[in-house]
Amino acid sequence: MARTSKNATLMKLSVAVLLAASAPGIWAAPDPFDVYVANIEILQAKPVQSELKITDAQRAALNKHADWYNGQTKKVVDQLKTTKGTGADRQKGMTQISSLQDQLKGKVIGELSSWQVKRLGQISLQQAGIVALLDSKVAKKVGMTEAQIKKLRTGWEASGKLVAEAETKARQPVFNKYKDKQPKDEKEARELSEAYNREMEAASKTLDPVLAKAKKDFEAIVDSTLTPGQKKAWGDLKGPTFRAQ
Numbered sequence: 001m002a003r004t005s006k007n008a009t010l011m012k013l014s015v016a017v018l019l020a021a022s023a024p025g026i027w028a029a030p031d032p033f034d035v036y037v038a039n040i041e042i043l044q045a046k047p048v049q050s051e052l053k054i055t056d057a058q059r060a061a062l063n064k065h066a067d068w069y070n071g072q073t074k075k076v077v078d079q080l081k082t083t084k085g086t087g088a089d090r091q092k093g094m095t096q097i098s099s100l101q102d103q104l105k106g107k108v109i110g111e112l113s114s115w116q117v118k119r120l121g122q123i124s125l126q127q128a129g130i131v132a133l134l135d136s137k138v139a140k141k142v143g144m145t146e147a148q149i150k151k152l153r154t155g156w157e158a159s160g161k162l163v164a165e166a167e168t169k170a171r172q173p174v175f176n177k178y179k180d181k182q183p184k185d186e187k188e189a190r191e192l193s194e195a196y197n198r199e200m201e202a203a204s205k206t207l208d209p210v211l212a213k214a215k216k217d218f219e220a221i222v223d224s225t226l227t228p229g230q231k232k233a234w235g236d237l238k239g240p241t242f243r244a245q
Contacts, residue, residue, distance in 0.1 A: 030109065030117035036137060038117055039124035040108045047244035048123060052116045065107040072100050122239030130222045131156070133234070142233045148225050155221035159214040166210040170203045 042048050043062065054062070076096050080089060109117055125132050132138045134156055139149045178196045183189035226234065 028114045030112070030114040033137065033141060034114075034118045034121035035105075035109055037121040037124050037132070038105075038109065039120070039127070040105050042124060042127065043108065043120065045244070048120070048242075051123065051242060052112070052119055054116075058111050061111045062108060065104060065111070068107075069100055069104040073097055076100075119239065122237070123242045125238045126242055130219065133222065133226075138237075141237060142226070142230050144226070144230060148230075151225050152222060155218055159218050163207075163210060163214050166207055170206050171200060174199045174203050 043052075043054075049059070076093050080093050083089065112120070125138070133142065133144070134149075134153055136149065139152075144152075174196065177199075178192060181192055183192050
């Protein structure tokens with residue numbers, strides 16, 4: 001009887017292991033592309049955590065990694081403040097922070113299943129929008145040619161130039177108006193600051209039509225550049241639409 005019971009237990013364990021191994025996103029390593037496009041910053045949003053079904057244990061681990069990152073970056077920043085570093089020192093600090101960001105991403109990805117990483121990548125692409133197609137890896141994944149990538153980048157640069165010119169035209173007069181003003185006391189300084197912010201905000205609002213046109217024009221370039229097959233591939237890459245509740 002004891003032997004039969006042991007065999008039955010082993011059989012149950014074998015079945016459980018097989019079922020677990022066959023479950024998607026449990027044992028399989030995440031796709032490197034999904035890791036590449038995944039933006040771990042959006043994991044801070046509760047709706048994203050809910051969509052990915054982040055467990056309490058995972059949340060605790062992610063918070064621990066975030067605390068580690070914040071502590072390490074603070075050391076770099078404090079060091080620069082203490083030494084009043086030169087340009088070279090600041091560049092070194094930026095390199096260190098960039099390395100810490102890469103390490104943080106590795107730690108975060110390590111806490112997620114391959115399914116969670118894939119979904120995080122899909123949501124990241126959705127939030128980035130068609131601008132993501134300017135990235136060579138994303139473009140290649142969709143099946144775009146070098147000529148197509150160049151066409152999109154040229155269009156994006158042209159749009160950016162027009163927007164930059166419009167921003168300068170709208171905001172420079174406000175900057176020039178206040179740049180040489182010398183407040184006589186704290187009250188006047190506060191009033192000038194409030195007036196400057198108010199006028200700058202109003203100037204920025206005049207840019208809305210320019211930004212809308214630039215967005216529409218770039219969308220038209222993308223639409224005319226991608227083939228039907230590439231558009232489908234782009235849609236598949238983004239996955240089901242994410243709607244934050």
